Amino acid sequence: METTIILCGIYNLLFGVFHLFFWKFFGWKKELKNVSKVNSGIMQILNIQIIIFFFIVGFICLKYSQEILQTKLGFAFLVGNFIFWLARTVNQFIFLKINDIRVxxxxxxxxxxxxxxxxxxxNAI
Structure with a gap:
């Protein structure tokens, strides 16, 4: 099971790195000029915050894999992250109704x- 937690950590670190490139991937320097300064700021702030979140989750998984597997707090951490990815998947269908292979x-x-x-x-249940 520890290997799975380590994979969870690597998965989140990779998503953190992926989000670092959003400005370039999505042409935000140009594209965000088409929305208000408030919305542009919010988009960029949210992206920075999610990068930090992914790096923190990745670090916790890699550094504290045993504690995650052996404590109630670790179980809650796993459930919280499961809910995060479940919600992200559901939101994909709600907000990105695009028939594109990348989506x-x-x-x-x-x-x-x-x-x-x-x-x-x-496995813990």
């Missing part, structure tokens, strides 16, 4: 995140 690929990747965090939850 479908990301949906599969989000489901993978759900599964990674679900495996140790199921």
């Amino acid at each position: 479908h690929f990301l949906t599969v990747i989000f489901i993978l995140g759900m599964i990674l965090f679900l495996i140790p939850i199921v």
Whole structure:
């Protein structure tokens, strides 16, 4: 099970790195000029915050994998992250109703995140 927690950590670190490139991938320097300064600021702040969150979750998984598996707090951490990836997957269908292979690929990747965090939850029950 410790290997699964380590995979959860790597998964989140990779998403943190992925989000670091959002400005370039999505042309935010140009694109965000088309929305209000408030919305542009909110988008960028939320992205920075999610980068920090992914790095923190990744670090916790890599550094404290045993504690995650052996404590009630660790179990709650796993459930919280499972809910995060579940909500992200559901939101994909609500807000990105785009028939694009990249969107479908990301949906599969989000489901993978759900599964990674679900495996140790199921084993603990």
